[in-house]
Amino acid sequence: TMPKAIDQMQLPGSFPLPAELMRGIQQIEAGNQVWAVGNISLNDLGPGAAPMPVVEMLKNLRSGTFQLRVDSGIHARGTGTFAQAESAQQIGDMVRSLLAIVRLQVSAKDPTLLSLLDGIQVSYSGSVLTVKVDESAEAIEKLKTLKPEQLLAH
DSSP states (O other), X not given: OHHXXXXXXXXXXXXXXXXXXXXXXXXXXXXXXEEEEEEOOGGGGOTTXXXXXXXXXXXXXXXXXXXXXXXXXXXXXXXXXXXXXXXXXXXXHHHHHHHHHHHHHHHHHOGGGHHHHHTEEEEEETTEEEEEEEEOHHHHHHXXXXXXXXXXXX
16 A cells, blocks of 8 residues: 555665655555656667657656556546646647547547547646546446457548
């Protein structure tokens, strides 16, 4: 559990965590079965890990968190903290635009898939970009029965 993990990190002899990472851990909501908090450097990914435009957009990414809870549905939230608020806004706007394009394509092919896209929210506040995914059990069942050609067909 989250409190137990935090307690273990504060035991004598434990490697002390930087305050920024500890704040990230404390933001993870109780009940998430999977979570991660860390500092991020694109240099850690190695050359060619992502297309150059993506690398350029993410060069100001400094840290992030991820949390995932699975019950009857799937609930996930990822945050990225950037060196500049402008970077968070630009990437947030780009992701929203991509989602809007996908919405248009999906609505023409299979409008019932729109519920999957409705479960994705992108927001930013200052230098923090947040992507939330809340998919219901019904949306997940629809996804499980989906055939790739349903999305790829023109």
